[in-house]
Amino acid sequence: MARRTSDTADGRRRSTIREVADMAGVSVATVSRILSGSYPASPATRARVMRAVKELDYVANAHARALAGTPSKSVAIVLNSVISPHYAHVAQGVETQAAVAGRLCLIGTTGGDPERELAMVKFMREQHAEAVILVGNVVADDRYRERMSQYAHTLAAIGSRLVLCGRPPLGPDVPAVVIEYDHAGGAFAATSHLLSAGHRRILLLGSRPGYTTAQGRLTGYRQALAAYKVPHDPALEVEGTMEWQEGHRMMKERLAAGPRDFTAVFAVNDLIAGGAYRALAEQNIRVPDDVSMVGFDNLPPSLDLNLTTVHLPHEEVGRTAVRLALEHEERGGAFPHVTMGTHLVLRDSVRPTPP
Structure with a gap:
């Protein structure tokens, strides 16, 4: 019948x-x-x-x-930008794992605009993406969190998954896979490396209130100072975005403000370090002979600068995001929360302070 x-x-x-x-x-x-x-x-x-x-x-x-x-089934990745090496490497990991799983990959960019990100998630849901992977910083106010939480619930209801990469959970009852970096741990290791070389005046470039990535790295920097019993000086924390031009601006303005009051620099990412390195060179200040420097990410331009930096497993994060999202049935419908480890890559950008 x-x-x-x-x-x-x-x-x-x-x-x-x-x-x-x-x-x-x-x-x-x-x-x-x-x-x-x-x-x-x-x-x-x-x-x-x-x-x-x-x-x-x-x-x-x-x-x-x-x-x-x-x-064709698909997974979606929503990024701040496709130009930044950080986002490009995570996207490559997503694409690689999507291909292994027989999925196409949809990509959208937001420029860091929360409203555009919300609209992009809604669009990807309407395309029946099996996973919507969000990568990068966003300023999350209460309205944003409420709407994104709603999207997480509706995605879960249709058998899809919201995946948060490099950002904290939206809340204890929000059905989303969370993949975080150990930002604080990496920053603690980088700052401790400078402190162990005798540096006590360490300039931090890239503080950015409200942004989770920058905030996590600032926390690790402060924790290292406390561990070495070095007084915290807010004047050594310079605010700026995570771009090469911003690194150049922050350092140039700092040097123009008066006599140099630091012996080392912790750049919140390698792009900032690259811009700061150029600004120092323009004043004939050499790294590491005159100023020591560490970065964060282990992406270009760290190799060109021979920069000591913190390694993040960018492509592995992208692969893990796809894998955890697509394996939810095998995991009993669970929403895992994992933290990806970091490690310090030692190169030749740090010198001990003179005795």
Whole structure:
């Protein structure tokens, strides 16, 4: 006998959006908007809808039907930029693992704009991406966290995964895979290396309030000072973005402000270190003979500068993001939270201070 169009392949009747709405006590339009992530519903209303979705298995079945007619499955990566070496290497890891898993890779950029990132996640969900991987800093206010949490729930409801790379969790009840770097540990090691060489006036370039990556590295810097019982001097922390031009600007302005009051530099990333290195050279200040320097990332231009820096496993992070997102069924639907280790790469940019 022919199977009814409302039945699944194993004979079970498919749930309808009307049944979800009735169970949740809301309208069909409200269900549709909440599942699309575009409706600012109260937490209680959203919880009722998502509970009904889960109990009736409505959205998961709808997603399966959509994929059944789609020849190519995909994962999505959303980045601040494709120019920065950091983002490019993570994206390469995502692409590599996506190819191994037989998936195409969708890429979108945001320029660090939270609203654009939210719009990009919504778009990738509508493309039925099996994972939406967010990489890079963003200023996360309460409104952003609430909306991104909604997207995480709707992605989970359709069998997809939100993956946060290099940023902290959105909250204890938000269904997202989290892959963090040990920013503080890496910065502690880099700053400790300078301190062990006798440096006590260490200039930090790249402080940026509200940005998790910069904040984590600032925390490690301060922890190292405390461990060596070196007084913390806020005047040695210079604010700026993570770009070569900013490194050049910060150092140039610092040198122009008066006599040099530091013997070493901790650059929050290698691009900042490159710009600072150029500004020092323009004043005939040599690294490491006159000023010692360490960076963070172990990406260009660290090799060209022979720069001691902190290594981050960028491509491995990208591969891990795809792997954890696609293996959620094997993991019993879990949302893992992992921290990728760092290590210090010693080159020739640090000299002991004179006795």
